Amino acid sequence: MRRSTLARIVAGVLAEDDIVICSLGSAGRAWREASAPNLTYFASDPMGMAPSLALGFALSRPGDRVVLIEGDGDLAMNLGVLAAIAGAAPPNLRMVVFANGRYETGGGQSLAGRLDLGAAARACGWERVESPPADADEAAVATAIRRMYDAEGPAMVVQPVESEASPYPKAGRWSQADDKAVFQRRLAARDESGGRT
């Protein structure tokens, strides 16, 4: 499965008023290219920090459903966060891991070891983990994403995706702090208007 296909499937399952947080790298770019309507924070560096950022955000916004779009390289950098999320057990947090086994944007280097992130999550106390096989078709993956979405969080799908060229993106015009301000203003406007983006 291509990462763009997985992003499109996720976009098709989420409600418009779900809030998305993305790790840096190719998973986040696939989500951006899916042009989903969801309020999204593209978390950038430091690498390995997107899951804890999403956890803090979810704990502070218990009335919102929060979905983390995560790369396997980002998660591999900080596996301990799986234990922190399992311990905190936020019912409103879900995670979709785009697993290509490589640091795609960094040059395609393979990850260390032979990681089974679904097994790692279960070992850390996650009870709702979907891990469709690499050759699962779109319908099967969509079913797994839907099950994750309907389950109480924390819930996760780890989906293998193909290795694809992921050239380093051009430098953007806006700083991370600029993007943060836009995100927070949209969040505030949404709160003022009763909860929808």
Add this chain to the structure above:
Amino acid sequence: MSNERPPGRDPAAILRTALGEAGIEVVASLPDSWLSPLLTALDADPRIRHVKVTREDDALGIAAGTALAGGLGAVVCQNAGLLVGANALAGYVHLHELPLLVVAAQRGDVDDGFYYQAYKGRVVPPVLDAIGVPYHRMRGGADPRLVTAAADQARLHRRPVVLLLDRESLLGEDAR
């Protein structure tokens, strides 16, 4: 003899109350023996969501996520955790500009009798200077005004602010 202190002289209670009055609802922590009473007090406070992590950078990330959501989160850890979390701290200071408060046990200073802690006392303040994180020392007893002032500074500056607490500020007069 009872080990219980009057509430006004219990540093853990003073600090926990100060964190609450500073508007902090999420605290992420890793332990240190000096922090044990404060962590116990946080666990017992239903108004504070206390999250246990495996690395201090995750604690910083959780507090940053709270800030992204519009709140203010705190990290409670040993000062060595600020060395572990230096990259995360730098990212939240200079890249995301997200406020958070760190309450750290300042191990390895003049009040700490362990050789293996000493490097932390020497290294952490200049590292924080290098990262550009404001920090304030709390010495000689728990000071709730410094907690609220540091939280206000974090919000105002949109940056992490660190409190480095000595032994007596965390453990009280018994630590003398």
